[in-house]
Amino acid sequence: MANKGKAELFAAIRRDARLEGMSARALARKFGVHRRTVAQALASPWPPERKKPPPRRSRLDPYKPVIDAMLRADLDAPRKQRHTVVRIWNRLVEEHQAVEVSYPMVRDYVRQRRAEIRMEEGRGPVPGFIEQSHRPGAEAEVDFGDVWIRLAGTLTRCYLFSFRLSWSGKADLAWTHHHTPPCHSHAGQGNASWAQPQHRSQPTSSYSSANGSSLQRNHASPS
Structure with a gap:
């Protein structure tokens, strides 16, 4: 148990207290911790944050x-x-x-x-962090661009379709000789399709997931 994290230790203490009805003294003896730690685990499933030591004084x-x-x-x-x-x-x-x-x-x-x-003083940007959260099968990242490959000994320009599920990170790629033909790809449980654009300069990629949600994104024409 000493090698497990403190959150796992708290979960084990709470489980034994609930299912086996063990006392605080018995729990402390079983897990090799102080009864104060047992009391903390029974009060909350989340271990208390460590107190940061006060900053050391400096000559500055x-x-x-x-x-x-x-x-x-x-x-x-x-x-x-x-x-x-x-x-x-x-x-x-x-x-x-x-x-x-x-x-x-x-x-x-x-x-x-x-x-x-x-x-x-309001003269610079304030640093920030936005945590991303994705549901399985609900979102994907789609891109389309040109690549050069040697095909039958000839340097040929082809077009690459990239599809990546946001939650799992699973990706699928498909390539074609032509700029705007329909192509289909399967990744995970969702379906990805490359639809014929209404304008060559603004092709549109669309994705419909298994749960009915959809994602649509525009891309500039490959140069």
Whole structure:
């Protein structure tokens, strides 16, 4: 049990408590953990997050507000008049007698804080993350383009149809000599079809899944 993750440990403790009616003392003895851990597992299936240790103090801490002020002033300064890391370090030593502060300490702090200050003042993009979620058989990625292959000793231009299911990642490929003939491909449980476009410059690929959902995407004409 020691090699399993803590979430699996919590699940096992909760299972034995529910099915076998074991006491907290017996559970702690069986799994080799403290009764406090057993209490946590019985209270919630999710292990508590580890507390992050407080950041270590640095010799740069007293001068961070000074550096921040320089970086904020740089937001409105002409490009060639903005502080470099070397200039910031020299000013700390000359104006604030920060002889105990090394150049790498200033460099690492400025690299992080310059971008943060721009975001705090609304001058830069805010980093974000959007988690993607796909249902099985509901979505697919489709593409169509040209490739060159040697066919019977002759360099020939062909067209490649690519179909990839978003959930499983399973892909299927089909190629043809012609630009817009109908071609059919099967991947997983869904069906992919290449339909005759109404305009050669704007072919349309369509996909209908087993559960009835559909995906349609336009592509520029292969050059």
